[in-house]
Amino acid sequence: MNCGTCKEISCDNIFKDVPTEELMRISRSKVSNRYQKGQNVNVQGNPVFGAYCICSGKLKLSTTCPETGKETIFRICGPGDIIGFRALFAGELLQATITALEPSEVCFFSREEIQRILTRHPEVLLQVARKFGKMLGNAEKTIASLTQQSVKQRYALLLVSLHNSHGDSVENKINLKLTREEVASLIGTTSETVTRLTTEFKKDRLIDIRNKFYFILNKSKLASLSEGGMTVESTPPGFFSARTLEFFQ
Known part of the structure; x- marks a missing residue:
């Protein structure tokens, strides 16, 4: 995939x-890999040598x-999400394992290339700051959700959020x-509770x-059910973990 023609970059990506013309140059320096479902892109505890941009597919941290x-x-x-920036900026090891949830194409940008981009294009830093701001806001919502909402409300909120982020408006399908175990992990409960709900x-x-x-x-009823001191909006999935900001890798 060429960065200059990538539709994900043209939408809401930090680049x-x-x-x-600069994206074309960046494209020549990246490394693109394909991963099958269940395959690890990188593993918790490894050194961070750059950042990943998702071209297609979905990953979990x-x-x-x-x-x-x-x-x-x-x-x-x-698609369009960047993984690795927080750990890269902080000089830390990778804090989570990155795994493909479905066949995915992921582009890797080296630390040196990212530093060059940020030096030549400071506007990218503004986009990074905006992303961090959203993540911080989501982390604050997470704390409120985990302390103020029931598991039923959190499950409803997760479904609304996933539909906002990964939904098909025609079929009302979450792509x-x-x-059950993954859903339970996202909302802080057991797989048995997820089955019951x-x-x-x-x-x-x-x-x-x-x-x-x-x-x-019935999205409106789900949204109404999920309300419990929180506003339902198009929130990126994963905000249910109280450590979400830490894992804006």
């Missing part, structure tokens, strides 16, 4: 204001408890396959599940 093996998902990323939501005609995809049947 969106970089001139096309997660950690696994060494004692229990329990996975905690901190963020779900889609993302998540297991899913059955309840289906009975109330709020959602349907076909071929492992969620279909939103």
